[in-house]
Amino acid sequence: MNRYFPAVVLLLTALPSYAQDVPHLDRLTGKYLYDAFIGQTMDGIYKRPRERSGTNEFTESFYTDGSTYYREGNLTDEGSWRIKDDIICFTYAGEMSGEESCFMVYSSGTCLYSYNPRNVRNGKPIHSNAWSAKTLIRGDISSCDNLIS
Numbered sequence: 001m002n003r004y005f006p007a008v009v010l011l012l013t014a015l016p017s018y019a020q021d022v023p024h025l026d027r028l029t030g031k032y033l034y035d036a037f038i039g040q041t042m043d044g045i046y047k048r049p050r051e052r053s054g055t056n057e058f059t060e061s062f063y064t065d066g067s068t069y070y071r072e073g074n075l076t077d078e079g080s081w082r083i084k085d086d087i088i089c090f091t092y093a094g095e096m097s098g099e100e101s102c103f104m105v106y107s108s109g110t111c112l113y114s115y116n117p118r119n120v121r122n123g124k125p126i127h128s129n130a131w132s133a134k135t136l137i138r139g140d141i142s143s144c145d146n147l148i149s
Contacts (some may be wrong), residue, residue: 022113022128025106029086033105036112036137037081037088044135052095059135068098087117100120103132109143110136 026044041061049056054106061069070077079092089102115134
């Protein structure tokens with residue numbers, strides 16, 4: 001049995017961070033959700049690289065008037081954000097224009113995880129590792145794997 005232990009340890013440490021469960025998720029609602037975004041700039045990553053930019057890294061600033069400025073690689077766009085029923089939603093005006101995108105946001109330490117509402121049941125993500133984006137408020141000390149502000 002001892003001869004298998006190093007192989008198991010190696011396998012577990014080699015798994016990518018997106019495949020691991022996210023510990024201690026707390027849903028942001030009401031004032032906490034609003035305060036996490038208003039007047040903030042977020043640095044984040046998507047689970048998978050975007051075909052449109054070739055990167056999974058992005059930055060987004062949230063202004064008090066409900067507008068937003070987004071950057072992903074060489075792509076930039078302006079848009080708007082709103083919170084309704086404890087869900088944050090985004091629309092963009094330029095190259096990223098299209099249907100509104102909405103997310104439920106959960107925190108784990110200083111890391112914020114965004115989940116598509118269809119991946120949440122009874123107020124909790126169906127699978128904690130099924131997040132769409134992982135963000136950190138610029139200037140916060142990161143508790144996120146693979147994300148430094």
